Amino acid sequence: MMKIDIVSVFPEYFDVLNLSLFGKAQAKGLVEVRAHNLRDWTHDVHHSVDDTPVGGGAGMVMKPAVWAECLDDLLGLAPTVVDTTDTTDMAAADDTADDAAPAASGAIADDDGTDINDAPADSADRPVLIFPNPSAPLFTQHDATELSHAGHLLFGCGRYEGYDARIPQYYRAQGVDVREYSIGDYVLNGGEVAVSVMLEAITRLLPGFMGNADSIVEESYTGENALLEHRQYTKPAEWRGLKVPDILLSGDHGKVDRFRRDEAIARTNEIRPDLIGRLDCKALDKADRKT
Numbered sequence: 001m002m003k004i005d006i007v008s009v010f011p012e013y014f015d016v017l018n019l020s021l022f023g024k025a026q027a028k029g030l031v032e033v034r035a036h037n038l039r040d041w042t043h044d045v046h047h048s049v050d051d052t053p054v055g056g057g058a059g060m061v062m063k064p065a066v067w068a069e070c071l072d073d074l075l076g077l078a079p080t081v082v083d084t085t086d087t088t089d090m091a092a093a094d095d096t097a098d099d100a101a102p103a104a105s106g107a108i109a110d111d112d113g114t115d116i117n118d119a120p121a122d123s124a125d126r127p128v129l130i131f132p133n134p135s136a137p138l139f140t141q142h143d144a145t146e147l148s149h150a151g152h153l154l155f156g157c158g159r160y161e162g163y164d165a166r167i168p169q170y171y172r173a174q175g176v177d178v179r180e181y182s183i184g185d186y187v188l189n190g191g192e193v194a195v196s197v198m199l200e201a202i203t204r205l206l207p208g209f210m211g212n213a214d215s216i217v218e219e220s221y222t223g224e225n226a227l228l229e230h231r232q233y234t235k236p237a238e239w240r241g242l243k244v245p246d247i248l249l250s251g252d253h254g255k256v257d258r259f260r261r262d263e264a265i266a267r268t269n270e271i272r273p274d275l276i277g278r279l280d281c282k283a284l285d286k287a288d289r290k291t
């Protein structure tokens with residue numbers, strides 16, 4: 001069972017997850033989703049979650065304190081103060097989305113005298129914390145596959161001009177596996193759509209989620225030799241004057257496979273030459289090279 005927590009100022013947005021394959025996966029006990037309202041962790045009458053950007057500029061930035069109260073609760077962490085004199089850790093914590101920094105040194109004691117930087121007993125089950133962000137590395141099928149093996153995901157949806165950069169920085173310093181991803185080179189109004197996209201890409205890889213597991217194996221972007229998929233046809237063989245390629249009707253599986261593979265390579269070369277550039281040459285056979 002994969003646990004999924006989502007924090008948003010529009011948690012109702014995720015009501016759709018009760019529908020379709022995702023709804024069925026919840027009913028089957030493959031996933032358990034909880035959407036939380038960030039405003040539940042505010043204390044002021046206006047339930048405000050944002051403030052003006054330091055240094056000036058348009059829009060509003062989501063405040064670290066509100067997010068931290070919420071995330072501390074969901075992660076089971078007590079508040080602490082990051083020791084910024086330890087520059088090695090901070091550089092790592094500030095680094096890419098892929099590497100979780102080791103827990104920060106400079107622990108302070110909490111009320112009952114225990115070291116609050118000690119990993120909690122269930123730290124192995126601690127969620128991977130994911131923030132959608134248009135200025136982050138691109139989310140890929142590789143990331144979806146990796147995250148489909150996590151037991152617990154916690155998504156934080158930003159709004160407005162984004163969230164205070166110290167939020168991911170702080171949780172990395174606590175040893176949390178924090179990821180920031182963009183879903184594409186365009187800007188959305190908030191992280192909710194991006195979270196839905198990532199969530200679907202991740203959860204459909206869970207064993208038992210899809211009706212037919214084979215449909216995942218042959219898809220575009222899957223595997224180390226990722227190509228765009230060949231085109232698909234169904235019956236009838238001729239429709240409005242347009243014919244299905246003859247080879248697909250031949251019943252010769254070898255020829256069908258070759259035709260599809262050639263088409264996948266040709267289409268990838270034309271539409272996404274960047275993917276061809278990243279192909280592992282060893283994965284290409286002689287016939288591939290001719291294509």
Ligand code: ADE
Nearest residue numbers: 132133134182183188194
């Ligand atoms: N928030 C706004 N735009 C986004 C994008 N392209 N990817 C992820 N999160 C976003």
